Amino acid sequence: MIMSNFIFGRYLPGNSWIHKMSPQAKLLISFFFVLVIFLANNLISYAMLIVLILATIVLSGISISFFIKGIRPLLWLIIFTVLLQILFSSGGTPIFKWGIFSITDQSLINGGYIFIRFLLIIMMSTVLMLTTSPLALADGIQTLLKPLKRLHFPVDTLALMLSIALRFVPTLMDETQTIMNAQRARGVDFGSGSIKHRIKVAVPLLIPLFTGAITHAENLSTAMEARGFTDSEHRSKYRIYKWQKRDTISFLVYILVAVLVILVRK
Amino acid sequence: MDNTIKIDHLSHLYDDGSNNPVYALKDVTLTIKDNSYVSIIGHTGSGKSTLVQHINALLKPTTGELSVGDFKIEPKTSNKNLKKFRQHVGMVFQFPEKQLFEETVIKDIMFGPLNYGKSESVAEQLALEAMDLVGLDSKLAEKSPFDLSGGQKRRVAMAGVLAMQPEILILDEPTAGLDPKSHREIMDLIYRMHIDRQMTIILVTHQMDDVVQYSDQVVVMDHGEVVKVGNSTEIFNDPQWLIQHQLALPSNAEFAYRLSQAGYQVPGNLDNIWQLAKAIIEVGEVDHE
Ligand SMILES: Nc1ncnc2c1ncn2[C@@H]1O[C@H](COP(=O)(O)OP(=O)(O)OP(=O)(O)O)[C@@H](O)[C@H]1O
Numbered sequence: 001m002i003m004s005n006f007i008f009g010r011y012l013p014g015n016s017w018i019h020k021m022s023p024q025a026k027l028l029i030s031f032f033f034v035l036v037i038f039l040a041n042n043l044i045s046y047a048m049l050i051v052l053i054l055a056t057i058v059l060s061g062i063s064i065s066f067f068i069k070g071i072r073p074l075l076w077l078i079i080f081t082v083l084l085q086i087l088f089s090s091g092g093t094p095i096f097k098w099g100i101f102s103i104t105d106q107s108l109i110n111g112g113y114i115f116i117r118f119l120l121i122i123m124m125s126t127v128l129m130l131t132t133s134p135l136a137l138a139d140g141i142q143t144l145l146k147p148l149k150r151l152h153f154p155v156d157t158l159a160l161m162l163s164i165a166l167r168f169v170p171t172l173m174d175e176t177q178t179i180m181n182a183q184r185a186r187g188v189d190f191g192s193g194s195i196k197h198r199i200k201v202a203v204p205l206l207i208p209l210f211t212g213a214i215t216h217a218e219n220l221s222t223a224m225e226a227r228g229f230t231d232s233e234h235r236s237k238y239r240i241y242k243w244q245k246r247d248t249i250s251f252l253v254y255i256l257v258a259v260l261v262i263l264v265r266k
Numbered sequence: 267m268d269n270t271i272k273i274d275h276l277s278h279l280y281d282d283g284s285n286n287p288v289y290a291l292k293d294v295t296l297t298i299k300d301n302s303y304v305s306i307i308g309h310t311g312s313g314k315s316t317l318v319q320h321i322n323a324l325l326k327p328t329t330g331e332l333s334v335g336d337f338k339i340e341p342k343t344s345n346k347n348l349k350k351f352r353q354h355v356g357m358v359f360q361f362p363e364k365q366l367f368e369e370t371v372i373k374d375i376m377f378g379p380l381n382y383g384k385s386e387s388v389a390e391q392l393a394l395e396a397m398d399l400v401g402l403d404s405k406l407a408e409k410s411p412f413d414l415s416g417g418q419k420r421r422v423a424m425a426g427v428l429a430m431q432p433e434i435l436i437l438d439e440p441t442a443g444l445d446p447k448s449h450r451e452i453m454d455l456i457y458r459m460h461i462d463r464q465m466t467i468i469l470v471t472h473q474m475d476d477v478v479q480y481s482d483q484v485v486v487m488d489h490g491e492v493v494k495v496g497n498s499t500e501i502f503n504d505p506q507w508l509i510q511h512q513l514a515l516p517s518n519a520e521f522a523y524r525l526s527q528a529g530y531q532v533p534g535n536l537d538n539i540w541q542l543a544k545a546i547i548e549v550g551e552v553d554h555e
């Protein structure tokens with residue numbers, strides 16, 4: 001089905017080292033990793049990052065097929081970017097030339113690197129999404145943004161909005177499935193036919209989906225108000241995610257690899 | 267056309283790729299005769315909805331197969347020819363009012379017939395008929411479906427399915443959340459469809475009284491398996507067994523069961539209130555002697 005390709009909001013509960021890390025640590029490490037990716041610029045440095053991410057994936061205990069599925073929806077974007085890079089970048093010795101397009105050895109290598117970068121970033125964010133429950137994720141973001149409170153940035157409200165939004169991702173996905181099934185039973189053919197047809201059949205899917213979402217929002221806000229919600233209170237938490245030893249250890253490993261990457265890069 | 271439904275060693279696995287996938291259906295073998303009224307019962311999560319969605323080819327078996335008349339659905343059946351097949355099998359989902367989307371009630375009801383190639387005028391005719399069947403005032407035809415009450419929306423959604431004139435009608439808890447009067451009207455309507463139009467009815471329900479009142483055949487599901495098939499007398503004569511499978515008793519059987527627990531011997535298989543009344547009178551007479 002369409003939905004099963006979708007990684008976002010698909011938390012897979014588990015008991016691995018990665019699952020048990022605190023969300024703020026996972027977020028920080030993910031950002032850090034993305035920065036380090038942009039430091040890598042030769043084969044060895046990329047190889048190190050690939051080993052690191054593979055080790056992370058193994059440690060998360062999630063089957064690799066999930067990661068392959070996560071890449072599939074983005075495949076066209078990746079191919080497009082890589083092609084642009086190959087066709088339009090300059091420098092290096094030309095191998096092939098046609099009009100404004102030229103393929104050089106350098107552009108091929110660059111294309112390859114960009115491809116690897118995409119893969120690395122997708123893998124990392126997939127690990128993050130699959131091992132962290134949406135609520136924990138929102139909590140992690142809140143923790144990381146806490147310093148902005150001094151600037152009167154509404155961190156708590158933002159985190160609440162985020163956690164509500166994340167909370168409803170699975171609900172809306174289920175609902176999409178249900179509505180698609182109901183319209184299929186009424187003779188709609190999703191996912192085939194001309195572009196015009198595909199746009200036309202989106203209407204019986206999107207309208208119920210939106211009205212459903214609005215109903216959910218209204219119900220939720222009524223329920224919150226009925227229970228005396230205001231956004232000015234200081235809220236306590238049911239689950240508290242503390243920075244743990246395993247977070248420090250994981251971070252140190254990533255820093256170590258980052259240092260190595262800096263040492264081996266050109 | 268013969269619309270016998272044959273389900274043969276069908277299993278269904280919801281594979282979300284996680285490490286512990288669940289078999290929502292395990293080796294289900296079941297035959298549903300043409301023109302019968304079948305109730306499917308079982309506690310929550312037992313696989314009822316999953317089973318009925320196979321009959322409409324909305325889900326495909328992971329292993330095993332299913333056939334409706336001449337049409338066969340196997341794990342590798344392509345998605346191409348399903349539309350024609352679905353025309354014969356109407357499906358009213360749990361909370362079907364979620365599927366409404368058109369500007370007006372009549373347009374929404376016409377949606378199905380139009381999709382299956384009926385002309386505007388024929389579709390409109392069918393829609394008006396369906397509105398009448400489900401007890402919707404024709405004045406509502408030009409209203410927005412979103413401005414109706416919950417019960418009215420439910421009827422619009424049902425009309426949308428009936429307007430397609432299916433030969434098999436599947437209903438997944440069609441009266442959940444409705445008031446008692448609407449509940450009765452909808453159950454009556456379904457029964458009328460069954461009698462007047464010879465529709466095969468497959469009803470998923472938690473209302474045991476409806477099961478007893480209407481169905482020829484009852485299918486009990488538990489943990490993805492069909493654990494018992496029979497008529498309602500056969501199914502409901504063993505209260506212990508039902509309780510063990512987390513099922514409720516129909517009110518008559520419940521009453522009789524309570525009486526027997528209190529030490530009065532009444533027979534277990536009571537199909538209707540009259541039998542129950544008779545049984546109670548008999549027990550009373552025995553007591554007097
Ligand atoms: N889309 C899905 N993805 C994964 N698992 C599912 C999905 N739909 C149902 N299941 C699982 O399959 C099993 C059977 O579900 P199903 O909806 O068929 O039960 P049901 O008998 O209709 O229950 P209810 O009476 O609550 O409607 C449950 O364990 C459920 O968690």
Ligand SMILES: [Mg+2]
Binds near residue numbers: 360438
């Ligand atoms: Mg169900």
